[in-house]
Amino acid sequence: MVVVWLIFKTQPSAERHAAPNEPQISVQVVTLQPRDMPIRITSYGLVQPRVQSQLVAQVAGKIIYIAENAREGGFFEEGELLMAIEPDDYQVEVDIAQANLADARARYEEEEALAEVAEQDWKRSGNRGKAKALVLRKPQLAAAEAAVHSAKANLKRAQLNLKRTKIVAPYHGRSLSKNVDIGQVVGVNAKLGVIYADDAVEIRLPIKHSDLMFLQLPEVANISNKIDLLPKVMLRSSLNKNHRWQGKVVRTSGAIDENSRQLSVVARIEDPFNPVDVGKHPLKINQYVAAEIEGNIVKDAIVIPNKAIYQGAYVYLFTDGIVKRQDIHIVWQDSHAAVIHDGLKAGDQLVLTPIGQAVSGTPVKLANTVDKQSMVNKQNTQATERAGATP
Missing domain, CATH: 2.40.420.20 (conserved putative lor/sdh protein from methanococcus maripaludis s2 fold)
Structure with a gap:
C-alpha cells in the first residue's frame, strides 16, 4: 500500500503547451x-573627348617654340599658335620658288613674242598653205606656259611648307599630352602631342538587353532635330557622389558588342569645363562615372x-x-x-x-x-x- 501511494504521489504532472496552430x-x-x-537605367563608363586630335609634324625641322597652353592641361583658343618649327629653310625654298616663277614668266613672254614674229614672217613669205605648229613656235610657247604653271605650283608648295612650320589649334580646346620640347629635331609625321575639343565630352554606356525596352533611343537618322526627345542622363563621380553632371543620350553604337553582346549608348555633356557653373566640379578625361539614364514611365x-x-x-x-x-x-x-x-x-x-x-x-x-x-x-x-x- 505504501508503494502504490508513493507511485501516485510522485507521478509527473502534464505541462500546458500552446496550441500547434497558434501563430508564433x-x-x-x-x-x-x-x-x-519612372524607370532609371544604371550604367558605367569612361569620360572621353567628343573630338580628339593627334598633332603631327607635316614638315621636318627643329622645334623653336611651344606655347604654355600647349603643355599638358593647358586651354587654348581656336587659331592659337601651339608650336613652331624653325622656318629658315622653308623661307629659302619660297624665295627660290618665287625667283623660278619670275624666270618662267620671262621665258614665256619671250616665247610669246617669238611666236608672233614667226606668224608674221609666215604671212610675209606668201605661202598659201597652212603653217606647221613648229614653224609658228607653238610647242615652244606651250612649254614656256607649262613652265610657268609648274613654277606657280612649286611656289605654292613652298609657301604651304612654310605655313606648316606653325602648328595652329584647329578648335577651342585643351592639351592632353605633349611629346616634344624646344630644341628637339623632328621628322615628317612625328607625333607632337594630343589635344581635344572642350565644348563637350562623351561617355559610352553599355546597356543590358533587358533594359533596352525601357529606353527611347535615338536610332533614326534625323533625331538631331528632335533634341528635346533625347533621354536625359545624370552622371556621378565614382569617387564623390556629390559631383554630378547632366547630359543627354545623343546616339547609339552602330552594332552589338561582340564580346558582351550589349548595345551601347553615347551620352554627351555640353560645356563640361565651363567656370560659370558655380559649384560644378569639372570632369576629367578618362574619369570613371556612374550614369542613370531616364527611361520610360x-x-x-x-x-x-x-x-x-x-x-x-x-x-x-x-x-x-x-x-x-x-x-x-x-x-x-x-x-x-x-x-x-x-x-x-x-x-x-x-x-x-x-x-x-x-x-x-x-x-x-x-x-x-x-x-x-x-x-x-x-x-x-x-x-x-x-x-x-x-x-
Whole structure:
C-alpha cells in the first residue's frame, strides 16, 4: 500500500503547451497598390573627348617654340599658335620658288613674242598653205606656259611648307599630352602631342538587353532635330557622389558588342569645363562615372522593395492568418526596388518582415501594417528624386 501511494504521489504532472496552430511569428505587411514608375537605367563608363586630335609634324625641322597652353592641361583658343618649327629653310625654298616663277614668266613672254614674229614672217613669205605648229613656235610657247604653271605650283608648295612650320589649334580646346620640347629635331609625321575639343565630352554606356525596352533611343537618322526627345542622363563621380553632371543620350553604337553582346549608348555633356557653373566640379578625361539614364514611365506598375524578394524569384503574401509563397517575374530592378510583371496584383498583402525559408501555410500574426504601400514608396521615390535632381 505504501508503494502504490508513493507511485501516485510522485507521478509527473502534464505541462500546458500552446496550441500547434497558434501563430508564433509576427510580420509586417503592405497592401500593394499600382503606381506610375519612372524607370532609371544604371550604367558605367569612361569620360572621353567628343573630338580628339593627334598633332603631327607635316614638315621636318627643329622645334623653336611651344606655347604654355600647349603643355599638358593647358586651354587654348581656336587659331592659337601651339608650336613652331624653325622656318629658315622653308623661307629659302619660297624665295627660290618665287625667283623660278619670275624666270618662267620671262621665258614665256619671250616665247610669246617669238611666236608672233614667226606668224608674221609666215604671212610675209606668201605661202598659201597652212603653217606647221613648229614653224609658228607653238610647242615652244606651250612649254614656256607649262613652265610657268609648274613654277606657280612649286611656289605654292613652298609657301604651304612654310605655313606648316606653325602648328595652329584647329578648335577651342585643351592639351592632353605633349611629346616634344624646344630644341628637339623632328621628322615628317612625328607625333607632337594630343589635344581635344572642350565644348563637350562623351561617355559610352553599355546597356543590358533587358533594359533596352525601357529606353527611347535615338536610332533614326534625323533625331538631331528632335533634341528635346533625347533621354536625359545624370552622371556621378565614382569617387564623390556629390559631383554630378547632366547630359543627354545623343546616339547609339552602330552594332552589338561582340564580346558582351550589349548595345551601347553615347551620352554627351555640353560645356563640361565651363567656370560659370558655380559649384560644378569639372570632369576629367578618362574619369570613371556612374550614369542613370531616364527611361520610360511604366503605368500602373506593381513595385515592391528588394528586401521582400527571396532568391530573386518569389515573395511571401499574407492571407487569412498564414503566409503563402508566391513566385514572381521581375521585369526591371534597381538597387532599391523591382517592377513585377507577373505574380502579384493590387490588393495583395506583401510580407516585408524577413522570415527566411518559411513554408507556405505557416501561421503568422500581424505587427503594425504599412498603410497604402508607404514603405514601397519610400524605398523607390529616393531613386526617382535622385535621378531627377539637377547638378
